[in-house]
Amino acid sequence: MTDTSFLPIDFINRMEQDLGPDFHAFLRSYEENKISALRFNPIKADAAVIENCKDMLTGKVEWSNYGYYYDDENSRPGLHPYHQAGVYYIQDASAQLPVEMLCPQPGDYCLDLCAAPGGKSTQIAGYLMGEGLLVSNEPMKNRAKILSENVERLGITNAIVTSEYPDKLAAAFPEYFDRIMVDAPCSGEGMFRKNHDACGEWSLDSVKMCADRQADILDRAYEMLIPGGRLCYSTCTFAKLEDEEAVAAFVERHPDVTVIEERRLWPHEVKGEGHYAALLEKADDGRSEECREARSLAKIKQPNKKEIADFLEFKKGFSKEEKLSAQLMDEGVIKNILQLKDLLYLLPENAPDITGLHVLRGGLFLGTLKKNRFEPSHALALALKKDEYCNVFDMASSDIQTQNYLKGQSIMADVKDGWTLITVDGYSLGWGKASKGQIKNHYPKGLRLL
Structure with a gap:
């Protein structure tokens, strides 16, 4: 019998009512181990690096162009040099769906309104490929710092990272963005399987509080969306009040918005923790080009x-x-x-x-x-x-020197004196400064392996 004693009773009762005959399959998903996934970064990764990682990959994420499942019992991708080089981002498979639905294009002006820790921002950047603009915003200052670090790690050049509440951002960017991602703060019911502690913070009142906050965030996002632009709203919760009902209420408040697509991933139906996403489009009233020309x-x-x-x-x-x-x-x-x-x-x-x-x-x-x-x-x-810098020292990911470099040690190498770009299997990793056959380590102290 499935142990669901850690789940709040009000949550269980509501899910039984919402799911009907699928409820028991949903409950059984809690006895299954979480399934881990990562997403390759197209700014850096190519077919060769996916081939290099094949021993730890167990399958493709069907709804994600660059997503793969990996074996977390026998592999530690977070400790691999490719992770430090920004070749991939570790992200739950379900969480990769919303940006695929948003489908940003090179040249778009994009906003990720609630962006930390950076999974969806870095995914958007992978579609922009350095063209256009990405504003990644996170109101919480401590989380915004993590967001900025991930934007840096994945080699993103066309991003601005801000830390503001939506109302102030809306005042700065009226009808500005072609694509907006709103991965809204939610009651986090999709986190219960892998984080039992999250259950202790949940209540029916917290669901209502989240829904009220989400309505305000969506209204501010609407103000920043250009006519004809698209917005993807998503959460990692199962509560209809925060999902389908939140979107229905938003459309009622803004009749010029159309629901293009709604999708829900359930943990008992897919390999992932579950997610809700809705793709919305604001009607083009003929002012889209005027708004683009008015951009500050x-x-x-x-x-x-x-x-x-x-x-x-x-x-x-x-x-x-x-x-x-x-x-x-x-x-x-x-x-x-x-x-x-x-x-x-x-x-x-x-x-x-x-x-x-x-x-x-x-x-x-x-x-x-x-x-x-x-x-x-x-x-x-x-x-x-x-190929962008004249002085490069490349190491294999399996080379002991690669681990030594990530630990802050110097490298013995016959390269020209001066600043040297250190790479692993051709992917940039950091700087060193060469002098007389030795490369002094300039890998940031806060990132070094212990």
Whole structure:
């Protein structure tokens, strides 16, 4: 008999009423082990890396273009160098559905309104492929920091990470975005199987409280959606009040919104913890192009070339093989460089005006100007491809030197003196600085393996 003693009795009673004959199959899913999945990052990954990972993969996630299940009993993908290199993101299979439904396209202006820890933001970025704009927002400051770290790890160059409540963001971006992802804070019923402690925070009152908050978030998202734009609303809960009923109420408040598709994944029917998602479209009233033309642009004071001379010297080490390095080598790149004291950022093309917003990441952090030198950032290393920098040292993922590098140790290697891009199987991992046959380690101390 299935042990469901950890489940709240009010939850059990409601699910029995909602599911009818499927209720017992739903309950039996709680005695099954959780099924783990990851999603490859198309900004970096290719067919070769999937082949390299085949021993830990157990099957394809049918609703996700880049999602795969993995064997978590015999593999630890979170400790593999590919994880540190941003080649993949560990994410429940069910949670990969909403962005697939949203289907962002290169060039779209996208918003992930409740984005931490970053699964859906990094998935959106994989579809944008560096074209267009992604604003990833997380109101909770501590969670926003984790979001920013994941955006960095996956080598995303066209993202701005903010930490604001939806009302302030809506005031800054009226009718601005082509695609909006609202993975709303919810009662988290889909987490009960893998996190029994979540049951202790649940009640029927908390479901109602979440539904009220979700209604406000959706209304603010509506204000930021361009006419003709699409919004995907999702939760990891099973409560109709937070899902189907929340969407129905939203459409009633906004008659110009149409439900394109609704999907629900149940843990007793699929390999995953369960998810709800609804794809919505705002009617195009003929003003979409007008709204696009009215988009605000960042007000950037162009850096003084003399002040950033060390960076201009450093960037001579780039090649023109790929988009990012070609952009950095272009003389006109200076118009997109934001200098904040000794820190340099590369803003996305046509970056918005973010004055007055709490911004954790205003684009790609390039590095720091220090006395008589420029120190490139870890974010820049992760955004580069192997062929984009002149001095590269590549290691195999199985090489002991790779583990030593991730632990902060120096590497003995015969490479040209100076900054060196360290890669694993061709995927960027971090920086080192070579001198006389030794590469001094510049992998961030906070990320090093113990």
